[in-house]
Amino acid sequence: MQKLLVSVVAIVALLAGVVIFNSLPRPEPQALVYEPPRELDPFMLEAHNGAQLTNADLTGQWTFLFTGYTSCPDICPTTMADFKKALPQLASVTNRPVKVWLISVDPRRDTQQKLADYTTYFGTEFMGVRAEHKNLYPFVNGLGLMYSIPGEEEVDYLVNHSSAIVLVNPDANRHAIFKASHTPGTLPTVDMEQMVQDFQLITQQYQ
Template sequence: MQKLLVTLIAIVALVAGVVIYNGLPKEEPRALVYNPPRDLNPFMLQAHTGGQLANADLTGQWTFLFTGYTSCPDICPTTMADLGKAMPVLKSASDRPVRVWMISVDPQRDTLAKLEAYASYFGSEFVGVRAEHKDLYPFVNGLGLMYSIPEEGEVDYLVNHSSAIVLINPEGQRHAIFKADHQPGQLPVVDTQQMIDDFQIIASQYN
C-alpha cells in the first residue's frame, strides 16, 4: 500500500511539473517569424561555385539571405564580416548546415569571378549569388526586400538595397526576417547578437 501511495505521489508530481513547465511563457525571438513559414516562388539563380541554384538548393540547411554587392562601401562588408564572426555560434545552434547567400543586386558589375573572390573571403559557408534583373528582381521582391536599378549607361553608381537578413528554414521556406537596427549616426545593419539569440531560439523550436 505504501509503495502504491509513493508511486501515485510521484506520478502526480510529474504531471504537475509538466503542466507548470508547459504553462511557463516560452522565450520568443524578437525577429519577425512567419507563422506558418512561407514558400518561395520558383527561382533560378547563378552561384559563384558554379552551376544554377533553384529552390531545392535551399533545403536541408539553414540559409541566411542577404542582398548586397561587391562595390558596396559600408553596409555590405560590415554585414558580411558580422555574419562571418557569428558563423561558429550559428552553426553550433543546429545540427543542420548553416549557409549565407550574398545575393548581388548589381548584376551589371558583379561577375561570378568577382563574387567568388568576395564571398569566399568571409568563409566556405558563404555563396555569392547573381542573376540578371529579369530573374533577380522578382526573387528579391518575393523575399520582402528591395533594391534600386541604375539608369541605363551609368557606370559609377551606388545601389540602394535592403539591409535586412532573411532566414530560410531547412524546408526551403521563408521562416524569419532580421531587420536592420536604425540608430542615428550609425549604419543601418542587423544587430548581430540579437540575430544569434533569435536564431538559437528558432532553431531549438524547429521540428
C-alpha cells in the first residue's frame, strides 16, 4: 500500500511538472517569422559561377538572402564579414546546409566575374546572384526588400537598398526576415548574435 501511494504521488508530481513546464512562456524569435511561410514566385537568376538559379536551388538548405553590391562602401562588406564569422554558429544548430546569397542590385557594374571574385573571398557558402533589372526587381520586391535604380547617365553612384536579411527554409519558402537596427552613429546592420539565437529557435520549430 505504501509503495502504491509513493507511485501515485510520483505520478501526480510528474504530471504537475509537465503542466507547469507547458505553461511557462517559451522564448520567441525577435525576427518577423511568417506563419505560414510564404511561397516565392518563380524566378530565374544568374549565379556568380554562371549557373542559372531557380526556386529549386533553394530547396534542401537554409538560405540567408540580402541585397548589396560589390562597390558598396560600408553595409555590404560589413554584413559579409559578419556572416563569415557567424556561419559556424548558424551551421551548428541544423543538419541542413546553410548558404548565403548576396543579391547584387547593381547589375550594370557587377559582372559575373566581379561577383565571383567578391563572394568567393568569404567562402564556399556564399553565392553571388545577379540579373537584369526586369527580372531582378520583381524578385527583390517579392522578398519584401527594395533598392533604387540609378539613372543611365550616372557613372560613379551609390545604390540605396534594404539592409534586412531574408531567411528561406528548405522548402524554398520565405520563412523569416531579420530587420536591421538603426542606431544613431552606426551602420544599419542586422544584429548577428540575435540572428543566431533566432535561427536556433526557428530551426527547432521547423517541421
